[in-house]
């Protein structure tokens with residue numbers, strides 16, 4: 001590392017109304033040259049994020065952003081440089097984007113961003129643009145038929161895009177047989193499923209990734225083997241120590257809990273929204289509020305730096321009480 005102060009960079013994830021993002025190709029000769037990027041550049045002395053954003057978008061694209069909000073702040077150490085990417089999501093702008101520096105531009109559907117070559121620091125940005133605002137956690141039921149019926153009802157409602165499959169009382173063949181039915185149902189709806197459990201088992205059963213409870217997370221020294229860029233790794237965290245561990249192993253999303261009182265852990269002390277916000281802002285990846293959450297809390301979670309909410313009740317459209 002050449003300096004202890006990271007280089008502050010204003011980065012714009014510019015969206016159109018088809019959920020596509022504007023990307024540009026960095027010239028070959030610059031840092032991270034040849035890779036795709038979100039438009040933006042260095043925050044100059046005396047500038048704040050907003051003034052730097054407006055200047056960069058005028059210089060690079062000849063547009064003026066008119067509606068935007070902060071998405072995330074990311075610290076990343078490249079071998080030769082430490083950067084702090086201050087990422088803003090731009091919803092509306094004036095003008096027609098042109099590559100003012102001769103750089104190729106492209107509008108890319110959010111779901112395809114992960115197929116392109118971006119700088120390594122960009123992975124959490126792409127996750128944040130791709131991941132939904134709600135994670136459904138399955139209830140802890142023992143009856144496969146009840147689970148399957150609840151899943152079908154929930155999928156039919158059409159809004160769920162990410163599921164954490166958490167059935168700790170189902171093991172071995174019963175879980176394997178159930179997953180063989182569950183995965184095709186999810187795939188048909190474009191829903192991704194993370195198996196809460198052992199990472200190897202998640203891969204064997206064909207899940208889209210794994211969810212690590214705080215205990216499993218604490219035992220890992222690195223991202224579980226076999227879970228490549230196409231898979232997702234989620235982790236449950238309750239404090240700054242857990243969050244650091246999630247960053248260390250390269251988790252793609254974290255569930256921070258308990259934000260409010262929950263029936264799943266009655267009487268447990270809660271974090272509240274201000275502590276959630278402190279943790280979410282340090283996460284370096286999309287963070288979901290968990291504990292006492294319903295879809296009505298999505299906006300509150302986002303106002304506090306989160307990606308959205310996670311939970312069972314309020315999201316699962318079937319019986320949720322232990323059977």
Ligand SMILES: Nc1nc2c([nH]c(=O)n2[C@H]2C[C@H](O)[C@@H](COP(=O)(O)OP(=O)(O)OP(=O)(O)O)O2)c(=O)[nH]1
Nearest residue numbers: 009011031032037038039040041042083119121122
């Ligand atoms: N703009 C942008 N920079 C990124 C992204 N990801 C990433 O790691 N970076 C890094 C690469 C660079 O080290 C730094 C941005 O520098 P830059 O070269 O774009 O800065 P600039 O537009 O002010 O360029 P210049 O005036 O120095 O030519 O941040 C990204 O998505 N967009």
Ligand SMILES: [Mg+2]
Nearest residue numbers: 039040041042
């Ligand atoms: Mg630039």
